Amino acid sequence: MPQLNGGGGDDLGANDEMISFKDEGEQEEKISENLSAERDLADVKSSLVNESETNQNSSSDSEAERRPPPRSETFRDKTRESLEEAAKRQDGGLFKSPPYPGYPFIMIPDLTSPYLPNGSLSPTARTYLQMKWPLLDVNHGSLQSRQALKDARSPSPAHIVGPFCLEFPGQSDLSLHQFQLSNKVPVVQHPHHVHPLTPLITYSNEHFTPGNPPPHLQGDVDPKTGIPRPPQHPDISPYYPLSPGSVGQLPHPLGWLVPQQGQPVYPITTGGFRHPYPTALTVNASMQSFLSSRFPHHMVPPHHSLHQTGIPHPAIVTPNVKQESSHSDIGLNSSTILYTLHRKHQDSKKEDEKKKQPHIKKPLNAFMLYMKEMRAKVVAECTLKESAAINQILGRRWHALTREEQAKYYELARKERQLHMQLYPGWSARDNYAGNQQGKKKKRKRDKQPGEGNEHREYFPNPCLSLPPITDLSAPKKCRARFGLDQQNNWCGPCRRKKKCIRYIQGEGSCASPPSSDGSLLDSPPSSPSSVAPSPSSKESKPQTEQMQPLSLTMKPAHQPLHHPHLLAGHPPPPSLVLLENSAAAAGKMPGAAHNGAHDHGNVSSSRQPGSSGASLARPLAASLCHSHSLHPNSTAPQPLSLVTKSIE
DNA sequence: CCCCCTTTGAAGGCC
DNA sequence: GGCCTTCAAAGGGGG
Numbered sequence: 001m002p003q004l005n006g007g008g009g010d011d012l013g014a015n016d017e018m019i020s021f022k023d024e025g026e027q028e029e030k031i032s033e034n035l036s037a038e039r040d041l042a043d044v045k046s047s048l049v050n051e052s053e054t055n056q057n058s059s060s061d062s063e064a065e066r067r068p069p070p071r072s073e074t075f076r077d078k079t080r081e082s083l084e085e086a087a088k089r090q091d092g093g094l095f096k097s098p099p100y101p102g103y104p105f106i107m108i109p110d111l112t113s114p115y116l117p118n119g120s121l122s123p124t125a126r127t128y129l130q131m132k133w134p135l136l137d138v139n140h141g142s143l144q145s146r147q148a149l150k151d152a153r154s155p156s157p158a159h160i161v162g163p164f165c166l167e168f169p170g171q172s173d174l175s176l177h178q179f180q181l182s183n184k185v186p187v188v189q190h191p192h193h194v195h196p197l198t199p200l201i202t203y204s205n206e207h208f209t210p211g212n213p214p215p216h217l218q219g220d221v222d223p224k225t226g227i228p229r230p231p232q233h234p235d236i237s238p239y240y241p242l243s244p245g246s247v248g249q250l251p252h253p254l255g256w257l258v259p260q261q262g263q264p265v266y267p268i269t270t271g272g273f274r275h276p277y278p279t280a281l282t283v284n285a286s287m288q289s290f291l292s293s294r295f296p297h298h299m300v301p302p303h304h305s306l307h308q309t310g311i312p313h314p315a316i317v318t319p320n321v322k323q324e325s326s327h328s329d330i331g332l333n334s335s336t337i338l339y340t341l342h343r344k345h346q347d348s349k350k351e352d353e354k355k356k357q358p359h360i361k362k363p364l365n366a367f368m369l370y371m372k373e374m375r376a377k378v379v380a381e382c383t384l385k386e387s388a389a390i391n392q393i394l395g396r397r398w399h400a401l402t403r404e405e406q407a408k409y410y411e412l413a414r415k416e417r418q419l420h421m422q423l424y425p426g427w428s429a430r431d432n433y434a435g436n437q438q439g440k441k442k443k444r445k446r447d448k449q450p451g452e453g454n455e456h457r458e459y460f461p462n463p464c465l466s467l468p469p470i471t472d473l474s475a476p477k478k479c480r481a482r483f484g485l486d487q488q489n490n491w492c493g494p495c496r497r498k499k500k501c502i503r504y505i506q507g508e509g510s511c512a513s514p515p516s517s518d519g520s521l522l523d524s525p526p527s528s529p530s531s532v533a534p535s536p537s538s539k540e541s542k543p544q545t546e547q548m549q550p551l552s553l554t555m556k557p558a559h560q561p562l563h564h565p566h567l568l569a570g571h572p573p574p575p576s577l578v579l580l581e582n583s584a585a586a587a588g589k590m591p592g593a594a595h596n597g598a599h600d601h602g603n604v605s606s607s608r609q610p611g612s613s614g615a616s617l618a619r620p621l622a623a624s625l626c627h628s629h630s631l632h633p634n635s636t637a638p639q640p641l642s643l644v645t646k647s648i649e
Numbered sequence: 650c651c652c653c654c655t656t657t658g659a660a661g662g663c664c
Numbered sequence: 665g666g667c668c669t670t671c672a673a674a675g676g677g678g679g
Contacts, residue, residue, distance in 0.1 A: 362672045367657035387674040391656040429660045
């Protein structure tokens with residue numbers, strides 16, 4: 001445990017790191033230290049926010065350290081810690097990244113090209129991979145450096161990406177490796193591998209080039225078919241749906257940051273600039289001045305042509321811009337022609353009006369950045385495409401992240417916001433509200449039904465995540481979530497039509513039908529391919545409560561309280577944990593119990609939509625997601641989590 | 650073509 | 665200050 005704890009414990013990052021990576025035994029001994037560690041993410045968050053407001057110097061990291069620990073996030077932090085610990089146990093080291101030396105969220109895009117969504121590093125990309133993001137640098141003591149090492153052989157760092165369902169307790173690196181080997185699924189070395197630091201990169205690209213498909217949609221592998229396809233152009237990231245003809249003509253989204261127009265713009269950006277907008281904060285003064293000169297506030301592009309002179313902020317999106325951009329007017333191919341024709345037809349004032357009001361998107365928050373980065377991985381691992389399901393997984397993974405890891409994203413998000421603010425001083429999130437947008441009709445508030453709120457949360461362990469079980473009964477899941485796509489036959493009619501779930505509404509938020517087999521299957525995340533599946537009988541006859549037991553890493557604390565990071569740090573257990581620890585709640589979807597759990601973290605998510613508070617959810621989707629790992633008829637391990645099982649016993 | 654789903658976080662408005 | 669709502673990304677899928 002390196003320098004982190006070094007002493008003072010004043011170093012937030014150090015403390016966080018120390019806690020996060022400390023052995024359980026050590027943790028017991030370090031309770032006092034943990035106190036300071038309480039200033040975990042919440043502190044970070046707070047500091048970050050403050051920084052954005054007051055600080056313009058990139059060395060603000062230390063500032064966060066000095067700041068008094070905001071306690072508002074305490075619970076969540078605890079939860080996070082708990083999850084972290086659980087994750088560490090479960091993943092057998094996946095989360096055991098070495099100490100995070102501090103907080104400088106300086107990120108160095110490592111060799112795993114962020115911009116090469118499909119992980120297929122084009123030669124060009126590789127060329128630029130070595131370029132480091134000057135502004136962001138992360139000490140990847142372990143995680144990323146290891147990843148880099150791994151990347152030399154495989155684009156899919158197991159410690160990060162790992163097959164989805166591999167993150168199980170007791171899962172050793174070896175086993176993981178074995179699994180990967182045995183599990184010949186190509187996706188393991190997923191073509192979608194994205195560097196952890198990618199989020200911003202992708203963000204940047206997409207934003208700067210509206211209409212760019214998500215990273216995982218472009219590249220050497222057809223995301224839909226999984227069939228490899230030839231690269232569009234050596235110099236063009238698969239990211240861009242640009243027609244070949246547009247190659248070289250398109251100004252780089254970050255053209256103002258790109259030294260030479262003639263240079264392979266994209267790769268540079270991908271490797272050199274992971275941030276959409278040059279992180280002004282971390283950017284040196286000259287850069288900032290440059291930025292200002294290039295992006296005066298008044299410059300909010302009236303239109304978003306891809307012209308270099310008017311490089312829009314990534315967040316700026318003109319209505320319909322995606323469709324438009326998909327057919328770059330620069331190209332000469334048929335799509336371009338069609339586009340041109342289309343444009344002629346649509347030379348209506350309406351469009352003009354739209355152009356007059358470019359849509360400035362909200363800066364991505366930490367989780368969004370994380371999602372952007374990890375989505376491709378999850379998709380590859382679970383061969384899942386449905387975003388809703390993926391997001392569930394990502395949500396859980398997010399909670400499983402160490403504080404350091406999350407902190408990176410919070411930091412990035414902070415920078416995003418700050419830069420966004422600088423670029424669009426007058427912009428308000430309110431501006432994007434449906435009511436304020438011409439012709440833009442977006443989400444209308446979900447009509448929450450009275451009972452739809454927080455009453456029940458189905459407990460479905462997420463096989464892919466093997467994270468603490470979700471026992472929040474307060475978040476009932478719709479049939480879709482409950483049963484997953486694989487078992488639509490169990491869905492109620494409305495759900496099949498993607499309408500409001502009647503079961504969900506009727507039965508106090510719980511579907512009338514029993515938990516899907518998938519759910520039970522999910523309960524038993526395989527620690528290895530061979531020991532994957534839960535016994536069929538368990539799913540049929542076992543009450544959910546029993547199914548839940550296995551999950552509960554979260555229950556372990558009862559026996560070894562001090563081992564739980566959250567407890568150690570004085571953090572409240574994660575919502576899921578709380579619920580689980582409440583035997584009553586865990587045992588039977590007791591609304592009251594569930595409510596308590598929900599209430600505990602209510603402040604954090606009270607305003608959230610049902611099932612959103614972190615511990616949400618339904619694993620059913622995940623089940624379908626990880627089907628490849630979940631079904632093993634002969635499996636004799638109903639309780640996948642050995643640790644959990646032990647504790648339960 | 651629009652909307653839903655799903656996640657977390659940020660932000661704005663209301664009380 | 666708490667609560668509520670909306671939006672941000674993503675892409676399959678329904679209407």
